[in-house]
Amino acid sequence: MESAAHLKPGTQVATYCVQEKLREGGMAVLYRAAPIAGGEPGLLKVPKLEFGSHPVCYAGFEAEQMILGRVVGPHVPRLVAGGESDFGPYLVMEHIAGTSFAEYASAAPLPAADVARLGAALGSALHDLHRQDVVHHDLKPSHVILREDGQVALIDFGLAVHGHLPDLAGAESDKPLGTAAYISPEQIAGVRGDPRSDVFSLGVILYLLATGRLPFGEPTSMVGLRRRLYCDPLPPRRIIHDLPEWLQEIILHCLEVRTDTRYATAAQVAHDLTHPGQVVLTERARRAKRAGMAVAARRWLTALSAVPPARKPPTAHLALAPHVLVAIDTGCSSPRLFQALRDATMRVVGGEQQWRVSCISVLEHSLLTEQEEGAEIGRALHMLRLVELHHWAQPLGLPQEQLRFHVLEGSDVPSKLIEYARASHADHIIIGARGTSGLRRMLGSVSSRVAAEAPCSVTVVRAPHIAGMDANNFNAEIRKID
Amino acid sequence: MKIAVLADIHANLEALRACLSHAERQGAGLYAFLGDLVGYGADPVACLDLLAEYSIRSALLVRGNHDEAALGGLCEDMSFVAREAIYWTRARLSRTERDFLASLPFTTRRNDSLFVHAGADAPGSWNYITSSSQAGRSMDAARATVVFSGHVHHPSLFFAAGSGVGRFQPVPGVPIPLNGRRRWQAIVGSVGQPRDGSNAAAYALYDEQERMLTFFRVPYDHMTTARKIIAAGLPERLAARLHRGE
Numbered sequence A: 001m002e003s004a005a006h007l008k009p010g011t012q013v014a015t016y017c018v019q020e021k022l023r024e025g026g027m028a029v030l031y032r033a034a035p036i037a038g039g040e041p042g043l044l045k046v047p048k049l050e051f052g053s054h055p056v057c058y059a060g061f062e063a064e065q066m067i068l069g070r071v072v073g074p075h076v077p078r079l080v081a082g083g084e085s086d087f088g089p090y091l092v093m094e095h096i097a098g099t100s101f102a103e104y105a106s107a108a109p110l111p112a113a114d115v116a117r118l119g120a121a122l123g124s125a126l127h128d129l130h131r132q133d134v135v136h137h138d139l140k141p142s143h144v145i146l147r148e149d150g151q152v153a154l155i156d157f158g159l160a161v162h163g164h165l166p167d168l169a170g171a172e173s174d175k176p177l178g179t180a181a182y183i184s185p186e187q188i189a190g191v192r193g194d195p196r197s198d199v200f201s202l203g204v205i206l207y208l209l210a211t212g213r214l215p216f217g218e219p220t221s222m223v224g225l226r227r228r229l230y231c232d233p234l235p236p237r238r239i240i241h242d243l244p245e246w247l248q249e250i251i252l253h254c255l256e257v258r259t260d261t262r263y264a265t266a267a268q269v270a271h272d273l274t275h276p277g278q279v280v281l282t283e284r285a286r287r288a289k290r291a292g293m294a295v296a297a298r299r300w301l302t303a304l305s306a307v308p309p310a311r312k313p314p315t316a317h318l319a320l321a322p323h324v325l326v327a328i329d330t331g332c333s334s335p336r337l338f339q340a341l342r343d344a345t346m347r348v349v350g351g352e353q354q355w356r357v358s359c360i361s362v363l364e365h366s367l368l369t370e371q372e373e374g375a376e377i378g379r380a381l382h383m384l385r386l387v388e389l390h391h392w393a394q395p396l397g398l399p400q401e402q403l404r405f406h407v408l409e410g411s412d413v414p415s416k417l418i419e420y421a422r423a424s425h426a427d428h429i430i431i432g433a434r435g436t437s438g439l440r441r442m443l444g445s446v447s448s449r450v451a452a453e454a455p456c457s458v459t460v461v462r463a464p465h466i467a468g469m470d471a472n473n474f475n476a477e478i479r480k481i482d
Numbered sequence B: 001m002k003i004a005v006l007a008d009i010h011a012n013l014e015a016l017r018a019c020l021s022h023a024e025r026q027g028a029g030l031y032a033f034l035g036d037l038v039g040y041g042a043d044p045v046a047c048l049d050l051l052a053e054y055s056i057r058s059a060l061l062v063r064g065n066h067d068e069a070a071l072g073g074l075c076e077d078m079s080f081v082a083r084e085a086i087y088w089t090r091a092r093l094s095r096t097e098r099d100f101l102a103s104l105p106f107t108t109r110r111n112d113s114l115f116v117h118a119g120a121d122a123p124g125s126w127n128y129i130t131s132s133s134q135a136g137r138s139m140d141a142a143r144a145t146v147v148f149s150g151h152v153h154h155p156s157l158f159f160a161a162g163s164g165v166g167r168f169q170p171v172p173g174v175p176i177p178l179n180g181r182r183r184w185q186a187i188v189g190s191v192g193q194p195r196d197g198s199n200a201a202a203y204a205l206y207d208e209q210e211r212m213l214t215f216f217r218v219p220y221d222h223m224t225t226a227r228k229i230i231a232a233g234l235p236e237r238l239a240a241r242l243h244r245g246e
Helices: A055-068 A101-106 A112-131 A168-172 A195-211 A222-229 A245-254 A266-274 A293-305 A314-318 A335-349 A365-369 A374-396 A413-423 A438-443 A446-453 A474-481 B013-025 B044-056 B065-070 B080-092 B095-102 B132-142 B222-231 B236-244
Strands: A016-024 A028-035 A042-047 A079-085 A088-093 A098-100 A144-147 A152-154 A323-327 A356-364 A403-410 A428-432 A457-461 B002-006 B030-033 B107-110 B113-116 B146-149 B156-161 B164-168 B184-187 B201-207 B212-218
Touching: A016 A042, A028 A055, A042 A055, A055 A079, A055 A088, A055 A168, A098 A101, A101 A112, A101 A144, A101 A195, A112 A144, A112 A152, A112 A195, A112 A245, A112 A266, A112 A314, A168 B156, A168 B164, A195 A245, A195 A266, A195 A314, A222 A293, A245 A266, A266 A323, A266 A356, A323 A335, A323 A413, A335 A374, A335 A428, A335 A457, A356 A374, A356 A413, A374 A403, A403 A413, A413 A428, A413 A446, A428 A446, A446 A457, B002 B013, B013 B044, B013 B201, B013 B212, B013 B222, B030 B044, B044 B080, B044 B095, B065 B080, B065 B095, B080 B236, B132 B146, B132 B156, B132 B164, B132 B184, B146 B201, B222 B236
Parallel strands: A323 A356, A323 A428, A356 A403, A428 A457, B002 B030, B113 B146, B146 B184
Antiparallel strands: A016 A028, A028 A042, A042 A088, A079 A088, A098 A144, A144 A152, B002 B201, B107 B113, B156 B164, B156 B184, B201 B212
């Protein structure tokens, strides 16, 4: 009988017919195969099970089948079929058309704008995966495909872990699982299931795309692997002198050795890559050399005694780092509503450590185009709104690194807010309820549309009721304040 | 066929009924009761009557150490409260219930699964499976793809892996695929006396065709159960532990 690793074109595997062998990896073989009954060809994957194969081969195959069966969306290949055939276990998945990140990596260094675009798409895909309770754990350029529509798909889930399912790959070996150049420090220590491990690997990919070099090389020994626990990578701006500071800030923030100082979510990385002007530059942005021997020695000692944290599902990590959008209508709100919005914001972020608050205001286009010198006035209004947002946020007393400010422009305010929330993977929107004046009744309420259509939780905030004060009529209130 | 696997009922009628009706809503077509049907709780006769009905409708039943103790013997290896409860239970059982308990086998098989109260390595020795090595011994002896056990009142799932035996803490309501090329040891948790900090009854549902195992937690009226225990004159500690699931 033919071996599963050498199937000839025309061989029938369950209900599929092999067309050609595409790739033979260390653990499995990939074929292009079409359903016998007709239809779209897919990727047929069979694990290497012959004598001498490493048991991880099968565990990885089993893990991939299990996890692909649980995840959905454009960022993962669709699992089409799977089971047992005459040639042993097999699975069939969607063939993803697009450009492998390996091609971009071979063309590196790329311009900063391209790195940001690719990185943001990858960060979004990763966050979507993490939200489904899966950590990839083997992120590298050859496992990332840019689809023609600009979205990223991740492939090869053989080392992945699902927070609610047994960790089959992890139980198979005591050695670190991952690819040497991209593996995170905690993976080296055997910790699995932390989404920030993928954020580290994302940082390695960004570094590679931006500089054309790998930050930690490709070590082959355990000692070499562990070097990244105490030795800094060379700052990217030392290699590419005109690399923007914000990009170095983002890359080095991804590559932090300690998970609690790294970016908390891949969504935060994508958000920063999409809005580089908002990135808060720290010492990382200007770093010109690696830390010295003394620092490395101290880190080496700390790494020796580090206790691995208790395992929790990836979504439990994300829950500690919510992205909160506060929609602030600086034009038509009252001080009491402003305060109520601040109180609501503090209740949402209270206790969480790695949240991000984006303060958003929408500048309505109808206001701009009616003016003669529209563009110039638009710029001035934009700046004014930005200043007002900062002014609103100041009493919160929150750290600058965790605050972002955006003035969006458009005529349909709820759509703009919802679109922004979707693109930035917001977890919570806080928005003020507006009055019931005749105009509002006619135009409809912004908050109710946001509440109905947002991709996340929405808190609609009202100023506390005071007897005798018409809470819905801001004009009346403003007169009282004046 | 979907098999509802219920272990360690311990004469808790409210928890048993809650799990049975939950399993029915999930589409269970067959029921397996993994022993310790009695002991601790105040409703041994009512529980055994109900289980006898299921037995007639081809349910799978095996014997547990408390069931064996209820039939006679000194119970020297049991704790004081457990022994108190067994003496109390013996006095309530008639010939019918005793014959029913005496008819229960130590193990039963169906397709590639084995059902047993404790470790499958020595079914009458009532070995607790609390570690990977104990789970490994049970799986090695079972000659089955999946071993279902109770005895330990904490739900968990063990599986044979390259570096030994893996252990997984199941998440209630999330189906887990049990690949037929691997060996599995499922501890389904206790219906009548959960001890993992949750007071909800535990059981598991195994879909044979899909090879999917789902662990469930079912809240039930533990206040009533506790009141019955106190009214029956059983040790109060047996009532109190139901509230906290300890």
